[in-house]
Amino acid sequence: xxxxxxxxxxxEMTVDIELESGETVECxxxxxxxVDGKEYIALLxxxxxxxxxxxxxxxxxxxxxxxxxxxxxxxxxxxxxDEYEAALDAFDEYLDEQEFDEIIEEE
Numbered sequence: 001x002x003x004x005x006x007x008x009x010x011x012e013m014t015v016d017i018e019l020e021s022g023e024t025v026e027c028x029x030x031x032x033x034x035v036d037g038k039e040y041i042a043l044l045x046x047x048x049x050x051x052x053x054x055x056x057x058x059x060x061x062x063x064x065x066x067x068x069x070x071x072x073x074x075x076x077x078x079x080x081x082d083e084y085e086a087a088l089d090a091f092d093e094y095l096d097e098q099e100f101d102e103i104i105e106e107e
Contacts, residue, residue, distance in 0.1 A: 015043060015075070017058070025053065032062055033090055039063060040087045041075060042094075059087050 013029045027043035034040070041062040045053040061076040078084040 014046065015041075017043065017045075017075075027058070030057060031091075031094060033087075033094060035086050035090045038083075040078075040090070041073075042091050057091075059084070059091055061087075 014026050015029060016024050017027050018024050026046045028046055030042040030044050032039060032041050039062045041060050043058045043060065045051075045056060045058070047053045059078065061078050062073060063076075064073045065071040078087060
């Protein structure tokens with residue numbers, strides 16, 4: 001599996017996601033990463049601790065128009081179970097690396 005993780009700049013970038021219920025949730029972008037030549041984005045809903053979405057994260061397919069940097073990126077649901085598992089595995093590796101980096105910084 002070929003994985004590439006892009007670090008997000010220190011300023012917090014957000015995206016609004018419309019749920020099936022019609023509710024819009026503002027999400028923080030955790031990271032954008034690549035698996036086997038496809039890009040994905042990991043999002044963290046910015047909700048109160050008592051919200052049922054608190055602590056969840058979402059992974060979507062991600063694409064940008066290379067010919068127009070001003071065009072909004074496109075997010076897509078990942079319908080294929082194998083593709084979703086590969087993206088989830090790559091994101092889990094990213095989280096493990098972040099925890100390891102935090103442990104090293106504490107020493």
